[in-house]
Amino acid sequence: MINTSLGYSEYDNAAYNYRYSDMDGATSFIARGAEIAASKGILLVTSAGNSGNKNWKYITTPADAKSVFTVGAVDASKTIAPFSSFGPTADGRVKPDVVGHGQGVYVIDHVSGLPRLANGTSFSAPIIAGAMACFWQAFPAKSSTEIMDAIRNSSDRYANPSDQYGYGIPDFELAFATLSNAKYSKQMFTIFPNPVENILYLAPDTAAAEVTIYSILGEQIWHATLQQNTIDVSKFPAGMYVLQIDIDGRSHVKTWIKK
Structure with missing residues (x-):
């Protein structure tokens, strides 16, 4: 399993810039590399990007890769973070796949070593990746594709995905019940x-x-x-x-x- 935050779109040297049309999961070197890793059975979780309120606006590569699990950001009240990058991919696929808590999250400051609040899909993606790692341990015989599908299918906007929420906020209890054929009981409290x-x-x-x-x-x-x-x-x-x-x-x- 791999979690990455770095995404590529525009560069200091504009000659190297990607276009939105390049966000098709097959053009950039890193998207092609991600597909190779996924073909080996590796589950890749990547940040959607923080361009939602910038000129670029869209996800950055490798978040466009077909076999990558892309994560956007919401705040603690489940409201989309304005910086969370938009999908879909250039070829019309739903991205991000899901969203996680990425606005107003606690991180450890790399200078002071103390907790502080921060924003970014670089934080929502690791949170979702950690939950997916635990989830996969419950179903070790399942492939990475089956794990990703179960989590997408559990998300609260699966029937009506959007360009910024993707399929929405995942419900790991529902995903667990689905794969284990257990009775699902929504949290009643x-x-x-x-x-x-x-x-x-x-x-x-x-x-x-x-x-x-x-x-x-x-x-x-x-x-x-x-x-x-x-x-x-x-x-x-x-x-x-x-x-x-x-x-x-x-x-x-x-x-x-x-x-």
Whole structure:
């Protein structure tokens, strides 16, 4: 499995520029190289590009390659990031394939070593790639193509893709149920308000459920068996968190923001 962020479109020397018509998955050297890698069974996940609000506007190569899984960006409220590059490919294929959280995400600053917020499809693509790596481990006999198809098919805009969302936000639980022929049960609980300042409410009644809260960096910071359907988060530092709740032998995950 390979995840890449670098995309090519326009250069300092305009003589080397690509045209939108070149975003056909077969023209650029890197798109052809990506197709060779994919033919060997490698699953390639690449960033769509950050040109959505620039003159270029479109995905950059190798995001145009037919066998590459291309990822755009949304924010925490599932709204498309304005910088996320547009599809389709020059030959009319849907791109990006899906979108992931890429606006207002926490990263580690390469200078200070501390977490900070950043924007880019260079962050949404690795998030999706990590989820796909875990997903593939559950179905090791499946090919990279079957894994990509299952995740596309699970996405919330699969029936009505768009030029910037692609097939939308993937639902890995639905994809898992599809490949395992299991009964699919959409997450029945919700958390509100989100963002939250003091009290986080879980509904419906989740008393006696096991709840774990992680930082966006994956550090466990809180765990309890709920006695009621509220959690006091007033002393949590501001930022984004991941809440995992275990109900009836199944784990469900929600992200939330502390103001």
